[in-house]
Amino acid sequence: MENEFINQRFHITRRHFLGKMSLGLGSVALGSLLIPDLFKSGDDGLSQLTGLPHFAPKAKRIIYLFQNGAPSQLESFDYKPLLNKMTGQDLPASIRQGQRLTGMTSNQAKFPLVGSHFSFKQYGKSGAWVSEIFPNIAKIVDDICFIKTMHTEAINHDPALTFMQSGAQQGNRPSMGAWLSYGLGSENKNLPAYCVLLSRGRGNGQGVYSKLWSNGFLDSIHQGVQFSSSEERVLYLKDPAGRDRQDTRKMLDNLAQLNDLNYTDFGDPEIQARVQQYEMAYRMQAAVPELSDLSQEPDHIIKMYGADCLVPGTYASNCLLARKLSESGVRFVQLYHQGWDQHGNMVGEMPLQAEDVDRATAALIMDLKQRGLLDETLVIWGGEFGRTNYCQGNLSKENYGRDHHPRSYTIWMAGGGVKPGTVYGETDEFGYNIVRDPVHVNDFHATVLHLMGLNHEQLTFKHLGRRYRLTDVAGKVVNGILA
């Protein structure tokens, strides 16, 4: 009781007191901004607090086209003719090297190799190999940098996906987008810095969960904002019938006064955060309709992305919306396209999945390019791991499936600071092991942050007594893909 009384008298609880102390330190730090480097040691972790890149960035924004479920690299971009010759033969132990397998194929008596059902050709000046089911991506290979040698530590979807998104396999860390929002802030104060768009293909799917766009231990303002797949992209954003914007303004002003009173009483910083979020929502009421109205897009843009881009919730419409969000200064637009988990029926499902993403993905790159935005936007396409070179289940003449393969897989990037028209790294003839230039997930993260002008070792947040990074204690920038 006495304690409560004291708290009340001081408008402050122990927790808030400690919190405020750190604010006090913050204002000292702010004071040092007047003489910028006064308290700056050469390599402290505090410099990111300015919300600016550590050095001149190559890219200002990211669009991450996440292919959820792990698209097969062997049916898309990593051409392995040897597998076609050796189809049906067992995977040599010298290649497998005791690699652990998932529970889905570890009981198989044999691991028959299987080549791609789809034919490959070389395209562009770079001569990159692309499968026939990606005819439109094939046309833009000279803008793309393929990384053939991604590898990860996880072998199942959830941990691998979480690892790819947050640099840790357990879902308690901030996602990439949250780190970027924390490190660079929002360019456009009328929109969240981190937006998430979901779509679902026609193949075997794996779920996505909101923990993937979590802010983890960062401030909740850095959380990804999931856009709805319905026509109303941000739910409950419209004013209710019969209330106009002036009324909302008045209501918010009065509410802010009440919240202020409450803040003087309790000193809880979350109250102020809430007021800010109301203000943001109010401004989003103006900004979002301008963005999500696709009916104003000219016919040739519709044709470029494909007719599906007008159907809310499709991958194509998410690509178009991603372009519009990115164009409006959203730092990180994250798409998840589900349905790439082809344990069986590769022949049936893979072309459908490819058809869903091929045209719109290529369109997004071209669209950014013709607007002069590709130079400052980094586009990433890829999944959480690769697929095995051997068949899961029955290998028949007509069909086959592939299991999870963490040792090597292909992703690609385009735009902002990435060397266009390149193929980085090489896997062996079996498409199983990496022979040259491996890129670990941590390296990938370090590189992406580098392109955004952030030193991955300096972008830290202190939590539970130690400093955390997106790359935790590892990660090297992959210089070979930098333009």
Add this chain to the structure above:
Amino acid sequence: MERLSRVVLNLIFCIQVFLLFLLFAENRIDLPAWLQVAGRMHPLVLHLPIGAIVFLVVLMLVQKDNDKVVTHHVIHIGLLLTSLSASAAALFGFFLSLQSDYGPEVLARHKISGVLLSFLCYAALLLHNAAKKKSIFFGIGILSCLVLVFTGHTGAVLTHGDNFLLAPISKSKIVLTADNASVYKYAVEPILERKCFTCHNESKAKGGLIMTSVDKFKAGGENGKPWVEGDPSASRMIKAFYLPLSEEAHMPPDGKPQLTRIEIAALKAWIKSGADFEKKLSQFDDGDSLKSMVAAIVAAQPPPPVEEQYTFEAASEYVVKNLNTPFRTVLPLYQNSPALQVDFFVRKSFEKKALDELSVIKDQLVVLNLSKMPVEDKDLSTIKLFVNLEYLNLNFSAIKGDGLAELGGLKNLKSIALAGTAIGAGSLGYILSLPNLRDVFVWSTKISDTQLDSLSTLYPKVSIINSQFNDESILKLSKPILDNEGVVQSNADIRLKHPMPGVAIRYTLDGSEPDTLKGLVYDHPLKFSETTVIKARACKESWYCSGVYEVTCFVAGLNPTQVELLTQPDPRYRGQGQASLVDRRKGVPDVLQEPSWLGYRNEPFVAGISFAGQTATVKQIVLSYGKNIGAFCFPPEEVEVWAGENKNELRLIKRLKPDQPAGNEPQGVRALFIPLEPASYSYYKVVAKPVAKLPAWHNGKGQKGWVFIDEIFVY
């Protein structure tokens, strides 16, 4: 006390004389070993006068008039100590300087200033008691402090090297990369700089070896050249690394940071490949161990970011902060960059004033994004003020092109985006000759392809970027969709829609497929009194018609007095029991745990529909079921309808075998139509039997199928 003081005073005097002698005669002295030890105590002793002088200064500043006598006494003792330690430090310094190789110039400065300090301290000591010469005493005191700082600094330069003090804040201007620097400069010298330079530099050259300058390094030290080209194991330098730590010749000496294995390996590789100072990485053979080693180092380090060197001053933080509004973001390009980027957002909120206000940062503005803002040609006269502008985005703004003439002075402009504006080829001429211009984006403007081609030949160094997309192939439209959701009321407006303007929707209600000729054109909302299957497709000129959209529009029918379940669903899929059948909520075909669904497998679905107390003519019953082939959810194998006046006196009035799928079919919620002879029974019983054996083509062939029902309609 008095006597002791006199002894010390005399001792100090003797040292001053000795110092004066040493200053001129040190070359003729051969130092005995015990004095060498004294010399090595120089670093210890030298800190005593520093502390003492600081103490005296503080004491004199805080002394008060009322305790003058005591203070005077304390100061006198302090001065004695200072003078004694300063003289001793200078003396020991002489001894030390005779043992090691230090750079002659800095050493001379340090030596003379040290002796001077010693003299000054002695002078202060003598003057302290002379009451009349106060001002001289203070003058000497201040001078001593200055000399102390100088002596201390030159001493530090001797021990730590030239740039030790300011190294953390002085940035090297030239960024070395593997491309612009020799392998020696890039990879070898940094190792030497970290581990060797502190003792082998111009001001301190242990063993006569100076490594900081390439020429002197090549010349070697007292023992000759530190390496033998091509033979690391014969090289003195490498040998010194490998000697036991206790050996005096081991380098770096015990107590200093040692070389790592990798650093030694790199130095060995450098000697092995000929100890060349000029060769660049690309000039080495592929097999060279140094090349692969340096390549690994290069790969491990991110390339130093290439930062534009801006010569203009940064704007004040206050000004930048005040320019930020929700619709205008002003940010430095990166930390500590004077260059600013400005973005405008939300077209409706744009004001011309907001652009004019930027004139306060006209020198710093480097990136300006006005994309989609209603900026007009006359506004470009504001933009011409931004002389350092490099990137200008005017995509989809309201400019027509004449205003571009204003931008002729933007000598730094690198990129201008004009996509989606009404500019013509003529106005591009104003800017294409700008000296630094690289990219112009003109997609979706009035400029024709032929005009672009001729401009590209006229201005070859500018890339004029137009449409990236030139695909003449015809595409398929997306399908139209039903606007209504869930169960609709009888005779409510049923709307079909398509997101693309100018699309014609054709539909049928009889199960046949509509196309450009067949079917009705949708031009007004439809009305149904019963559940109806609509088939529709969208068509538009220069597009292929969409695929057929098939949807069941569920319409609410009669309201029975009661609907009851006569058999219980599988315990896993119980839904809300019989209430689920008439709640008019539709199930989702792949979320079978949802409360809308009732799932049956081991026994048939049986429901009773009672019209007790009302007379209703029933002519059709519709079962709404879920089809999900992968999840074993099939249409019922057989359906029966029984009717009668009450629950116990029923007779079979209808038996139906629905069509079964012959292969994989899309999942969905479907209607099973059960037409009846119109009649007015007061009780109906509907039986739906799950498929007993799934067909051979299915994964679960031979197993039982499921029947999932979410709603029952009566008309």
